[in-house]
Amino acid sequence: xxxxxxxxxxxxxxxxxxxxxxxxxxxxxxxxxxxxxxxxxxxxxxxxxxxxxxxxxxxxxxxxxxxxxxxxxxxxxxxxxxxxxxxxxxxxxxxxxxxxxxxxxxxxxxxxxxxxxxxxxxxxxxxxxxxxxxxxxxxxxxxxxxxxxxxxxxxxxxxxxxxxxxxxxxxxxxxxxxxxxxxxxxxxxxxx
Amino acid sequence: xxxxxxxxxxxxxxxxxxxxxxxxxxxxxxxxxxxxxxxxxxxxxxxxxxxxxxxxxxxxxxxxxxxxxxxxxxxxxxxxxxxxxxxxxxxxxxxxxxxxxxxxxxxxxxxxxxxxxxxxxxxxxxxxxxxxxxxxxxxxxxxxxxxxxxxxxxxxxxxxxxxxxxxxxxxxxxxxxxxxxxxxxxxxxxxx
DNA sequence: ACCTGAACACCGTTCAAGT
DNA sequence: ACCTGAACACCGTTCAAGT
Numbered sequence: 450x451x452x453x454x455x456x457x458x459x460x461x462x463x464x465x466x467x468x469x470x471x472x473x474x475x476x477x478x479x480x481x482x483x484x485x486x487x488x489x490x491x492x493x494x495x496x497x498x499x500x501x502x503x504x505x506x507x508x509x510x511x512x513x514x515x516x517x518x519x520x521x522x523x524x525x526x527x528x529x530x531x532x533x534x535x536x537x538x539x540x541x542x543x544x545x546x547x548x549x550x551x552x553x554x555x556x557x558x559x560x561x562x563x564x565x566x567x568x569x570x571x572x573x574x575x576x577x578x579x580x581x582x583x584x585x586x587x588x589x590x591x592x593x594x595x596x597x598x599x600x601x602x603x604x605x606x607x608x609x610x611x612x613x614x615x616x617x618x619x620x621x622x623x624x625x626x627x628x629x630x631x632x633x634x635x636x637x638x639x640x641x
Numbered sequence: 642x643x644x645x646x647x648x649x650x651x652x653x654x655x656x657x658x659x660x661x662x663x664x665x666x667x668x669x670x671x672x673x674x675x676x677x678x679x680x681x682x683x684x685x686x687x688x689x690x691x692x693x694x695x696x697x698x699x700x701x702x703x704x705x706x707x708x709x710x711x712x713x714x715x716x717x718x719x720x721x722x723x724x725x726x727x728x729x730x731x732x733x734x735x736x737x738x739x740x741x742x743x744x745x746x747x748x749x750x751x752x753x754x755x756x757x758x759x760x761x762x763x764x765x766x767x768x769x770x771x772x773x774x775x776x777x778x779x780x781x782x783x784x785x786x787x788x789x790x791x792x793x794x795x796x797x798x799x800x801x802x803x804x805x806x807x808x809x810x811x812x813x814x815x816x817x818x819x820x821x822x823x824x825x826x827x828x829x830x831x832x833x
Numbered sequence: 834a835c836c837t838g839a840a841c842a843c844c845g846t847t848c849a850a851g852t
Numbered sequence: 853a854c855c856t857g858a859a860c861a862c863c864g865t866t867c868a869a870g871t
Contacts, residue, residue, distance in 0.1 A: 473748075473750075547748070548748075551748050554796055554797065554800055554802065555800060556665075556739070556740075556743050556796075556799055556800050557800065557801070558665075559801065562801055567804065567805055587815070589805060589806075589807040589812065590807070590811065590812040590815035590816065591815075593794065593797075593803065593807075593809075593812040593816065594790065594794075594812070594815065594816040594819060594820070596793070596797065597790050597791075597793035597794035597797055597816065598786065598789050598790040598793055598820075599789075599793070600793040600796065600797060601788070601789035601790055601791070601792040601793020601794065601796065602785065602786075602789035602793065604746055604748075604792065604793065604796065605746065605785075605788065605789055605792060607748055608746055608747060608748050608749065609749070609751065609754055610746065611785065612759065613759055613781060614781075615781040615782070615785075617785075619782065620781065620782040620785040620786070623779070623782035623783075623786065624782065624785065624786040624789065627786060627820075627823040627824060628786070628790075628819075628820070628823060630823060631819040631820060631822060631823035632819060
């Protein structure tokens with residue numbers, strides 16, 4: 450006799466994300482998630498293949514949200530200003546969802562890799578903005594430089610690695626400005 | 642009746658590091674470490690306060706080794722070349738010990754933070770080299786920019802995040818050059 | 834002193850049995 | 853169909869008992 454579903458994959462992912470953010474990745478247990486959606490742990494396996502699959506689904510959810518945030522950040526027609534805005538939006542997102550953010554850049558065995566496509570609109574936007582500054586030929590190296598800097602800065606910041614005092618916001622602004630200039634085809638002063 | 646110690650903290654840390662590198666952080670269990678040093682899991686608690694303490698000790702060991710590697714990398718008197726060499730040594734270390742490296746930049750509750758002092762000689766060397774390029778006033782922001790870029794690049798690389806093809810080594814060289822230029826004081830006469 | 838087995842409270846995961 | 857309790861193989865950690 451069929452019984453109605455008491456939960457859904459979407460609800461499980463949402464609950465998992467909430468628990469992740471509140472308790473950290475170690476606190477994200479199948480039992481907690483099950484309790485949050487009103488079910489017992491074994492029932493989760495009807496919709497999700499296991500814990501690592503759940504974590505992967507959460508990471509995909511986070512990537513999508515981040516993508517829309519980045520997309521919305523490029524509002525001017527000036528690529529230099531847009532790129533700074535994109536980097537700042539990236540950082541603000543990480544501050545709002547530090548545990549979720551950490552999920553995006555963690556080391557994983559090849560097989561479990563979350564296929565976070567750089568094809569997501571927000572990353573495309575970033576990529577296009579970089580290309581406008583660095584030129585078609587150097588766009589890949591330039592994009593990698595920008596993303597490496599931004600993600601590294603944020604990871605260190607969230608890991609509490611900036612312990613020498615100073616103004617961290619100011620260091621981010623300094624870095625953003627310098628990096629934008631560094632990847633630009635012409636020195637900033639010559640642009641019009 | 643006293644029995645002789647069958648292992649030591651140093652041996653435990655070394656075994657733990659080997660297991661970490663071979664099996665990943667999840668594979669680093671007290672039982673495995675115990676087996677590797679020829680003892681049962683409960684005996685580890687005589688020398689180490691628990692698993693997170695063990696991980697902290699391993700992280701400190703890694704930080705010290707990284708420090709000596711960085712220190713040895715600065716061999717010329719040209720700070721620009723030295724800084725590139727330091728960044729490359731940093732990257733090479735991470736490639737040799739990817740799991741150990743990941744330990745250094747992971748998010749931790751404040752209380753468990755591994756007190757990886759920036760006072761370690763290798764980091765001092767890097768800091769001094771940056772200062773020679775960026776000047777005393779901007780050295781903190783400049784150092785943060787360099788380390789953020791390098792650590793971010795390496796994390797992404799090790800996480801398998803560079804999936805758009807292209808030459809990753811070339812992207813690192815490109816980034817290193819551009820960043821060194823970006824944090825350097827402008828030569829006299831050039832306007833901004 | 835140091836080491837150990839046994840025990841406890843947790844995990845993730847499987848599966849037969851219930852509705 | 854979906855959910856569940858029971859079971860299994862693991863964890864980390866504690867502690868009384870052994871040497």
